Amino acid sequence: VWLDTNVWRENNCIRRDEFDAGRLATKAVADAGYKRVLVLQHSAGATPHFSYHQRLNGVRIQAEQSGLVVETKELPWHQPE
Secondary structure, eight states: OEESSSOOOSSSEEOOOHHHHHHHHHHHHHHTTOOEEEEEEEOTTOOOOHHHHHHHHHHHHHHHHHTOEEEEEEEOOOOOO
């Protein structure tokens, strides 16, 4: 069984629900009384991990339902040499 890897097979694979992770985190922000969510992202040209888009979708949908403003901030992506 492949657990929490980038291996995606029809059987014997267990992955996190990235969409729900973003949704639940944003719900916790709203429940705590905050009005904004800040999402950090890689700078333009960097290729984010597939999970980023799924989590961001969850954040945006929950933020809309909760009346939160979503802001994004780009961070530089540096690979160690």
